[in-house]
Amino acid sequence: MYPKIPLTVNGQKQEIEADPEMPLLWALRDIMDIKGPKFGCGVAACGACTVLIDGEAVRSCSQPVGEVEGEITTIEGISQGDELHAVQQAWMKHSVPQCGYCQSGQIMAAVALLEENPDPSDEDISDAMTNLCRCGTYPKIKAAIKDAAQTLGA
Amino acid sequence: MLKRVAEMSGWGTPLPAGKGRGIAHVLSFGTWTAQVVQVDVTDNTVTIEEVWAAADPGIVLDPSMFKDQIMSGINFGLSQALGQEITWADGQVEQANFDTYDAMRMYQAPKITIELLENSPRMGGAGEPGTPPSTPALANAIFAATGKRIRQMPLSNEIDFI
Numbered sequence: 001m002y003p004k005i006p007l008t009v010n011g012q013k014q015e016i017e018a019d020p021e022m023p024l025l026w027a028l029r030d031i032m033d034i035k036g037p038k039f040g041c042g043v044a045a046c047g048a049c050t051v052l053i054d055g056e057a058v059r060s061c062s063q064p065v066g067e068v069e070g071e072i073t074t075i076e077g078i079s080q081g082d083e084l085h086a087v088q089q090a091w092m093k094h095s096v097p098q099c100g101y102c103q104s105g106q107i108m109a110a111v112a113l114l115e116e117n118p119d120p121s122d123e124d125i126s127d128a129m130t131n132l133c134r135c136g137t138y139p140k141i142k143a144a145i146k147d148a149a150q151t152l153g154a
Numbered sequence: 155m156l157k158r159v160a161e162m163s164g165w166g167t168p169l170p171a172g173k174g175r176g177i178a179h180v181l182s183f184g185t186w187t188a189q190v191v192q193v194d195v196t197d198n199t200v201t202i203e204e205v206w207a208a209a210d211p212g213i214v215l216d217p218s219m220f221k222d223q224i225m226s227g228i229n230f231g232l233s234q235a236l237g238q239e240i241t242w243a244d245g246q247v248e249q250a251n252f253d254t255y256d257a258m259r260m261y262q263a264p265k266i267t268i269e270l271l272e273n274s275p276r277m278g279g280a281g282e283p284g285t286p287p288s289t290p291a292l293a294n295a296i297f298a299a300t301g302k303r304i305r306q307m308p309l310s311n312e313i314d315f316i
């Protein structure tokens with residue numbers, strides 16, 4: 001028997017039974033059926049699994065679920081009802097994704113960046129956006145972040 | 155196509171010391187592609203600053219997506235130069251994941267400008283043609299900036315990149 005672990009995910013309180021050592025990514029995907037965060041490497045090297053914990057970008061593949069303190073937000077939780085988050089809208093406007101696999105992680109990293117720094121420079125973006133995009137969509141990610149920053153600041 | 159990429163990149167105009175441009179072109183998957191890469195080499199460290207590409211795939215149905223694919227192909231190719239290497243030991247490949255086989259990251263990504271021509275009589279591909287000329291153009295740019303010829307991949311075995 002595994003212990004019950006209380007979690008708040010996208011505003012909903014819940015309890016799961018899981019090995020506390022289980023990576024948060026597995027708990028989200030396999031137990032809670034939240035498939036937005038992706039498995040890319042499992043060793044904190046790519047960022048495809050990025051979620052927010054109390055607003056900060058965390059690589060959920062390398063975060064034991066039993067040690068989570070704070071509210072978890074996945075890409076499923078950033079829109080307001082039918083209205084997409086400004087970052088998501090900017091992603092659509094700039095047609096950022098190629099294969100798309102990294103993009104939910106990129107969007108979550110961008111949301112965290114803009115939360116902390118509403119008007120990031122090119123350099124701030126390069127420093128904060130360390131997620132891998134195997135398709136090399138970086139110029140578009142950068143353009144979309146700047147666009148979203150304008151929308152959010154307006 | 156070569157003329158166009160030369161115009162786009164200001165080919166032949168002088169550059170400050172430590173900078174260099176290189177050019178390469180290829181017919182790949184039915185698409186003629188030419189690229190100019192510009193580098194800055196400071197303290198023996200290469201920054202890939204900018205890439206210009208002209209591609210002629212014949213009729214283009216979706217120019218925006220086509221350019222995106224060329225952009226991705228360029229960054230995919232440059233990623234190889236930046237350090238992707240497969241090595242073997244004890245009958246096994248040593249690289250198993252992104253911690254040992256990384257690709258380009260945001261801080262390394264160059265500015266990219268792409269123009270499409272539609273002269274070719276046959277329609278060519280979009281996904282691959284960006285990749286093959288990127289690394290030779292980069293190696294030529296490094297030669298222009300430093301006088302150093304690198305003939306083996308990844309280029310990072312012989313020169314440092316940011």
Ligand code: FES
Nearest residue numbers: 040041046047061
């Ligand atoms: S899957 Fe978590 S960083 Fe790659």
Ligand code: FES
Nearest residue numbers: 099100102134135
């Ligand atoms: S869009 Fe394919 S990995 Fe980023």
